[in-house]
Amino acid sequence: MTDHTDTSNDNVGNTIQADASPVAVNLANTPFHTLTQDTVLDAVESLGYVSDLRVFPLNSYENRVYQVGIEGEAPLIAKFYRPNRWSLQQIREEHTFSLALAELEIPVVPPIANAEGETLFEYGDHRFSLSQRRGGHAPSLDDMDTLYRMGQHLGRIHALGQVEDYSHRPALTLEDFGIRSREYLLANDFIPKTLLAAYQTVSEQLIDKMQSVITNINYRSIRLHGDCHPGNVLQREDSLYFVDFDDSRMGPAIQDIWMLLSGDKTQQQTQFGEILEGYEEFCEFNPTELPLIESFRTLRLMHYAAWLARRWEDPAFPQAFPWFNSERYWAEHIQELREQLFGLDEPALKLPSAI
Template sequence: MNKQPFYELTPDTVIDAVESLGYLSDGRIMALNSYENRVYQVGIEEETPLIAKFYRPERWSDEQIKEEHQFMYELVEQELSVVAPMQQANGESLFSFQDFRFSLFERRGGRAPELDDPEHQFQLGRTIGRIHQVGQSRPFIHRPTLDIQSYGIDSADFISREFIPSTLKNAYDSLTSDLLREIDSAFKRAGDVKQIRVHGDCHAGNILWRDDTPHFVDFDDARMAPAVQDVWMFLTGDRQQQQLQIGEVIEGYNEFADFDPRELHLIEALRTLRMMHYAAWIARRWDDPAFPHNFSWFNTERYWGEHLLQLREQFSALQEPVLKLR
């Protein structure tokens, strides 16, 4: 992959790309927080600014991006509040300009949900239940599945081979081997759970809370996965707090979709996989100059020591009894 995939994506290129679709920019442009892709707010003459998202080259195929868009349109058809890409008159939502692929979105405002508020938990559960009601109606064909191989085994192999300091390599290899064995056991205890289309990255930063309603953005990581993948990131604090939170979330969820309690076995397994995958994601992007600049704390002896400590804590969490539904 090009070590500087966005090198030629200058402010002028961004504005020219937006104007190629018939808009007239007022020249104002502001980069928004995004590292995997590049996202900008672009001012439009006498109109509300638009959000332009430029996709990282070689990450997704056109078919995979269009499949993500189609999922969002299905959700909008069911009157769910998701920020879907804008379409031209011919129905197109994925565009090209000077070798860059991009989409446009309406600008939406809001604040992060309060994950310790029972009412927010309940409303989040209801909304995810509605999203999954649509998500389970048919599968993705082109987008990937969240699995132990890609998120766990491949991530650990890459970090061990390319990044972990030699002084920590034996400890890392031993610990990740133990973790992967525990994760595999958790999936086996859960059994043959259903894989459905999910948002895939339901952290608080991808949810805008406005008018007592959660509005979901950024489906870039949408894939096939167990339903609980879109639930566990709402759980914070100690075990007692999480036990209360899961009750609120699933009570709301079950108003629109049936949550399979066996998936509770996967919460800590999926949390661990995300931690391993996140470290490998930064490592795989380390040749992109934006990553050393924005993740300056990464790839230091201190970082890897703390990463090992977090993984050891996850090993303990995987030994704990699963949360229960009330």
């Protein structure tokens, strides 16, 4: 679900491990089968650029992302969108949000607009966009200054995010991420029969419990980054950039914040305090959202399993995730969900002032 704008050179080719996929894959039916290196170069050059013919695939699975060398200039990042995932209006909404953030000098990596202001282009069967390259590494969550600055940037993103709503992009909901994920997995024979009853039981219990939590909290949905884990924050020297708004949608502010937390509860509490200090310089935080963290963590776990299943016929997925769809994977996933049953009952993080 992540498109990095770094310079990693992980190839996502079309080789399928013989024992990784439950079905035979017809490459002619896969979403990116016509996206060759020549197609990538031709698409970029169709916009008036002259390539130096250097193309490096980056670490991306939902879409396809490449670093493309440009003669006499810095390389560009070309992102080719997975067909039938987002509509034209939904992609353009995300682009508009990213460009508005950049105009306020908030450190994001927006798409490049042409002379007519267009940021989404078509070449053959593919929709694509271009952006500047921003190298870097994931930030250190042990560094308090880094957490504080991430909080500042995220506060500025959310301050603009709450000015208006998305008209076309969806919201992060229990129905979409939880119920539909469960239904898809149960309907498509991914879960081993020996573990099916266990998955049915724990997932049903989780959905009931999350329903109770979420419906009892009054929160405001705003435009979010949507996939704000540390891998989507690039740090280089003194610079921090939030990248990959591809999963941007409506939801509570805490969704972007909790994904920057790691470790045990004590560590998360310390990290949250630093992030919140920077965040509230630019945007007020609603503390009633704190009990949502474990529900949205659970929804992410359920959605991730269903995402892998939905994409399993894409040849890049069995190659990149060979452990998926094994009995061991599902046993560990079910155990993780059982742990979330207890996590939902644990006390939520607190405001620093309440400690």
